Amino acid sequence: MSRATPSPRSPGRPRTGVDTEVFAAALRTVQELGYARATVDRIAAAVGVAKTTVYRRWPSKGELIVDCLLDAFGPVPLAEGASRAELMSSAIRWVAAKIGEPGVGDAFAGVFSDAVSDPALREILSARLQDPYRLALQGALDEPENRVLFFIDVVVGTLLHRMGMTGEPMADADVDALVEMVLPHFTEGAGTA
Amino acid sequence: MSRATPSPRSPGRPRTGVDTEVFAAALRTVQELGYARATVDRIAAAVGVAKTTVYRRWPSKGELIVDCLLDAFGPVPLAEGASRAELMSSAIRWVAAKIGEPGVGDAFAGVFSDAVSDPALREILSARLQDPYRLALQGALDEPENRVLFFIDVVVGTLLHRMGMTGEPMADADVDALVEMVLPHFTEGAGTA
C-alpha cells in the first residue's frame, strides 16, 4: 500500500495541496458573484494563488467546477436495509439539500449551462458527475438505466429549474411534493418508459 | 379609432421588418453552432443585416432569445371543454414538442443558463416567458400560483435537463412517463405544496 504505486516519488518541487481551498473559494465566489462573474482569476486570488496554478490542475473552468461539485456532493448516502421508497425519498432530499447549500446550486446550474454549448464539457459532466450516482442508484434500486436516467432528469431538473428561475433553492414543502409525486411512479410496478 | 393612438406616424426612416427573419436565423444558428457560439454578429450576418441593427431592436442577446422563444412557442393551446387531466397532458406534450423543435431546446437551455448569473435576465425570463403561461394555466386549472409554478418546474426542468445532458430532446416514451407521473399528483386533490 505504501509503495506499490509505480512512482515512489516524483522528482521536482511537489505541488502544494490547494485543492480543498480552491473548491471552497470557488463555491464562495460563485455564491457571492454568480457563476459567470466567478472568474478563475478571482477564485485563484481568493485562495492567494496565481491563476496559472489553477489551470495547471484543471484544464478548464468547467472541469474545475465539476470536481468542485464532486467534492461537495460526495457519495450518495444509501442506507443499507432501506425500502425502495425510503431509498428514493432520502436520495431526493439529499440532493435537494446539497443543491441548497451556499454556492452549490449556482455552480451546478452554471456548469450545466456551459455544458449546453460545449459537448466536451457535457461528456465530462455526464461521465464524472452523473454516471457514478446513476450506477449507484441502478444497483440500489435494481432499475434499468433509462428509468434511473429519467428519475435523475425529473429530480435534478426540477431542482435546478427552481434554482435558476428564482435564484433560491426549493423550499422544503415543495421538495416534499416532489417526493410525493415521484415515489408512486417508481414504487408501483407500472412504469412505462 | 383612426387617430386615438398617440403616434399616427413617426417621422424618419421606418424600421425594416426583420424580426421574423432574425428569429428564424437565431434558431437556425443556435441549432448549428450551439448557444454560446451563436453570436449576435453571426445571427445578424445570417439575416444579411448589421449587428447594430439587431442591437437597436433588442438590448441584449438574452432578450433577443426570449423574444425568439415567445415567437416560437406562441400561445398555449388550451382546449375549451377539456378535463383537467386532458389539459395538463396536452400542455406537457405541447411544451415537450416545442422544446424538441430544432434550435428551440438549445436556445431555451442557453438563455436559461445565462439567466443563472444575470438577475436582470432572470427577471425578464420569468416575467415575459414564464408568467403568461403560468397565468393561463392558473386560470384553466384553477390552481394556486405555487402549485402551477411547481408544475412548471417539474415539466420544464425535466425536459431541459434531458436536453442539456444528452443534447437531444426527450423521447416520446419518456414524455409519456412524465405525463403519467405528473397527472396523478395534480388530479387527485391531495396536493401538499
Place this chain on the structure above:
DNA sequence: TAGTTACGCTACCTCAGGTATCGATACCTA
C-alpha cells in the same frame, strides 16, 4: 551541486457582448 518540477508573475491571444460614430438612405411634411 545538478536536475527536475511547481511556483508567481506578467504579458498576451481569442472571442463575445455591447457601444459609439458616421455617411448614406428612406420616409414624411411643408
Place this chain on the structure above:
DNA sequence: TAGGTATCGATACCTGAGGTAGCGTAACTA
C-alpha cells in the same frame, strides 16, 4: 422639391473572461 428625422450598414472600439506562453525563482531529490 427641399428639409427634417430616424434608420441603415460599416467600422472601430471597449470590456471582460477563458486560456496560453515564457521567465525567473523556489522546493524538492539524488
